[in-house]
Each structure stands twice: as C-alpha cells, then as structure tokens.
Amino acid sequence: MLTKKNADIPTKSKKSIDNTPVRRPSTTPPSTDPRSTDDSGSHALGRLKPFLLAPLLPLFIVVLNFGMRFLPDLTVHVNNTDSLYIILILLQIVVIVLPGIFYCKLRGSGFALRLRLRLPSPNRVAFGVLGLFLILFGTAIIKSAYVALGTGYNNLYFLNLYGYISQANLSTVSDAVYSIITFAIVPAIATEFVYRGILIREYADGGYGPVCAVFFSALLYASLASSPKTVPILFYTGLVLGIVFFFTHSLLYSMLISAVLSVCDLFGETFLLHVAAQRAYSVLLFFLLVTAFLVVLLLTVREAERILHNEGVFGAAVPSYLRTETSQKAAFGMCLISPSLLLCIAVTAVKLLWI
Numbered sequence: 001m002l003t004k005k006n007a008d009i010p011t012k013s014k015k016s017i018d019n020t021p022v023r024r025p026s027t028t029p030p031s032t033d034p035r036s037t038d039d040s041g042s043h044a045l046g047r048l049k050p051f052l053l054a055p056l057l058p059l060f061i062v063v064l065n066f067g068m069r070f071l072p073d074l075t076v077h078v079n080n081t082d083s084l085y086i087i088l089i090l091l092q093i094v095v096i097v098l099p100g101i102f103y104c105k106l107r108g109s110g111f112a113l114r115l116r117l118r119l120p121s122p123n124r125v126a127f128g129v130l131g132l133f134l135i136l137f138g139t140a141i142i143k144s145a146y147v148a149l150g151t152g153y154n155n156l157y158f159l160n161l162y163g164y165i166s167q168a169n170l171s172t173v174s175d176a177v178y179s180i181i182t183f184a185i186v187p188a189i190a191t192e193f194v195y196r197g198i199l200i201r202e203y204a205d206g207g208y209g210p211v212c213a214v215f216f217s218a219l220l221y222a223s224l225a226s227s228p229k230t231v232p233i234l235f236y237t238g239l240v241l242g243i244v245f246f247f248t249h250s251l252l253y254s255m256l257i258s259a260v261l262s263v264c265d266l267f268g269e270t271f272l273l274h275v276a277a278q279r280a281y282s283v284l285l286f287f288l289l290v291t292a293f294l295v296v297l298l299l300t301v302r303e304a305e306r307i308l309h310n311e312g313v314f315g316a317a318v319p320s321y322l323r324t325e326t327s328q329k330a331a332f333g334m335c336l337i338s339p340s341l342l343l344c345i346a347v348t349a350v351k352l353l354w355i
Helices: 056-070 081-107 122-148 173-205 209-224 228-248 251-277 279-313 328-336 339-354
Strands: none
Touching: 056 081, 056 173, 056 209, 056 339, 081 173, 122 228, 122 251, 122 279, 173 209, 173 228, 173 251, 209 228, 209 328, 209 339, 228 251, 251 279
16 A cells, blocks of 8 residues: 655654754744844944933033133144144044944944935925925024023124134135135034934934933034023024924935034024124014024924824835934933933033023
C-alpha cells in the first residue's frame, strides 16, 4: 500500500533531525522609527532621557554667549571693518555651530542625518510665507508697545553681539552684503540648526509630542536674548518658526525664513521704531499692525487646516515625531521640571541681570 508524502501529513511544527525546532526567518520588516534606528545608545549621551539631555546644548551656548561679555572690545582692537565682520562670523560659529556639531557627534552617526535638511514641498511653501509675516507683524507689535510704554527699544536684538550690530554698515553695496552675511545669514543657519533642527528633533523623537517640542525649543531659543526686552520677542519667534518647521518638514526653509527676518530687522527696524516714537502716528501704526497680524493669523490657520485636510484625504501616515508616548500634560510637566532646563533658565537670568 502506498503511503502519503511527508508534506501531506499535518504537523504542528517542523523539527530538525535532532528534534530541535527549526527557526523560521522573520518576515517582520525592520522598524522605520528613527528612535529605533538611532545608535546613540552606545554613546555617553544616549543613556539620558531627551527632556534631561536637550537643554544641555543651549545651556552650554548660553555660557559661551555670556563669556563673550568679557572679551575685549573688538571695535577698539580691530581697525579693519572687514576683519571685524570675519571675527564676528567666527564667534557665532564657535559659540553656536560647533557645540551643535559636537552634540550631534556625541548622539551618534545617524542623528544628524535625520534633521530634515531638505527643501519643503511646493504645497507647503505658502504656510512658511504666512509664518514669516506672522513673525514680522507680531514682533513689530511688541517693539511698538515697548516704545509706546516709554521703556524704549534700542536694537537690543540677541544678534547684537553686545553692541557690535551697530557696526553694520548699509551705506554701500559691499558693506550691506557683509552686514547681511554677518548679522542675518550666518545667525539664521546657526540658530535654526540648533534650536529647530536638534532641539525639536530631541523633544519630538523622544515621544513628548509636537506641543512640547515647539514650546520648549522656543523657550530655550529665548535664552539667546541679550536683554530682558528681547526675551518675549525671541520666544514668540521661536514658537512660530517651530510650527512652520513642523508643517513644512524642512529645516532649510526655517533657515531661509529666519534669514529674511534678520534682513528685515537690519533694514526696517530703525524706521519702525522712529515711527512708533512719533505720538501722532503711534496709535495708527499700532492699529494697522494689529489688523495685519489678525488677517495673517486667520490665513495661517486656514492654510494649516488645508494641509491637515489633504493629509487626511490622501491617508498620509503620521510621522514618528508627531506621536506621543505619554499624555501631553504629563510630558509637558516632565519637561518643565527638568533640572537641566531649570539650570539653563537660571544661567540666562544671571546673564540678563548682569547686563
């Protein structure tokens, strides 16, 4: 009588000759979550939680920025204007860029590759433009309010580098180009690389959600202020830039917007403050700025709704950095009481009071 083939005999599991179960190859695809592919666990900083780790970089930058206060006056020791521009560029690289690069190196080779250094998709460019005007009108309202309240606002922007921005010469084309590079392009690249690229990625990929990522990156961005009056301006600017970064998924776009903002400050801030100081025009100026701000805010909200609606219609997958591992309230409280964050705030307060 013929017997059936072994393949036809139902068995629960196949075994090898020595009766040990045969391991089947896994059919589960590798995880695409950037948190699971990061090799930072083998590095010194990889063992720290992101809410403890992220503020350490801004803290180090604040200390270096504060130390610039004790440098000799470069306007006295450097007679050549071109040399002064070069020195100021190098200072920004040393104070902001190099610590950021060193931080990425400590976090692992794959960390810097996921900072979203790419151009935005064409259907998200409009959101960035609206964000630009939202920052311009919002900061103009704050500066005008300072002048109207009689507290004054004398170009105390954080890129002032303790007064060196007064060396910006816009009288000739060559000097204007040097000033734009020194006080707009280089600072935009440096600050966005650290405060939008690195910090937002740390908070978001750490599972704390976009709200915590935007808020605390903006809070740490405000630590760059060289005067208490610039703290709300930088905080507000950081909030909008963070939102733009999340909606456009492009760090290069955030750098471009930040550079344009700084150029507008260089060329238009003096005129704005002059008009705001005129009692006959201050009320009208404030009314126009508030009206323009509300209109742009409405358009920005509508554009955000359009982007989110399109993502829902086309079934776009939720990126890993938009997911939260804990509730937003618990994540916010955890990040807020971070010892490294509180230390950074304390050092920033000492720096501002010292000035």
